[in-house]
Amino acid sequence: MSMPDKCDDAIAQLYEFLDGELDDAARARIEAHLRECSPCLEAFDFEADLRRIVSSRCRDRVPEELRERIRGLLQPSD
Numbered sequence: 001m002s003m004p005d006k007c008d009d010a011i012a013q014l015y016e017f018l019d020g021e022l023d024d025a026a027r028a029r030i031e032a033h034l035r036e037c038s039p040c041l042e043a044f045d046f047e048a049d050l051r052r053i054v055s056s057r058c059r060d061r062v063p064e065e066l067r068e069r070i071r072g073l074l075q076p077s078d
């Protein structure tokens with residue numbers, strides 16, 4: 001009977017968990033729940049994958065702009 005509460009608790013803290021904003025006790029509680037609850041684990045994995053994709057695309061794009069700017073700085077225009 002306590003499972004739904006645990007799931008609500010885990011999902012409610014999904015973003016804090018992924019952002020690393022939880023303290024050790026809260027993180028351990030969620031990790032323990034994910035080990036025994038595959039629906040929550042899938043939700044966390046999905047969100048984590050999404051973030052990895054988004055952040056890796058941002059990482060690819062920013063350095064390219066930065067490289068362009070640095071190239072411009074390294075080439076004396078006068």
Ligand SMILES: [Zn+2]
Pocket residue numbers: 006007008010033037039040041
């Ligand atoms: Zn759950």
